[in-house]
């Protein structure tokens with residue numbers, strides 16, 4: 001007799017589990033390193049995006065909920081920011097979802113996974129952390145840092161539907177040309 005197949009986990013549940021696992025790691029790092037730099041008020045990574053962010057379908061569904069809850073004026077600002085980002089050829093990019101005056105994410109509870117992991121999955125060969133963290137680690141300030149494995153996150157994200165650029169997802173939202181989001 002064949003062993004029973006594992007129950008299929010839907011993308012929303014899988015994303016919630018991923019959020020939970022990331023939060024556990026973030027909490028542990030913060031507990032062991034109270035001076036860790038990634039915290040409310042530091043927005044330098046949001047101001048220096050190497051490329052237009054990409055999101056899986058499940059992440060987009062979550063982000064879309066946050067965008068649709070914004071007041072109309074803020075939604076219009078975000079829309080303008082995203083249009084500008086789509087046209088910009090120079091790099092780095094400022095995230096269109098950053099409130100630049102407040103230095104805070106406009107959709108914090110709904111932000112993409114990359115924003116949750118950045119700075120907490122320091123990986124030697126990928127540099128997934130800012131130069132300030134890099135300098136502290138190199139100086140031995142945080143010698144107990146557990147080097148992260150962003151690849152494991154990427155493997156889990158791969159099961160959360162197709163991946164598109166934020167600009168593509170957003171264009172479909174405002175034109176109501178809904179793509180096959182879970183394809």
Ligand code: SF4
Pocket residue numbers: 045046095096097098099104105106107108111112115
């Ligand atoms: S979505 Fe929010 S947390 Fe992520 S880069 Fe943009 S402003 Fe920063």
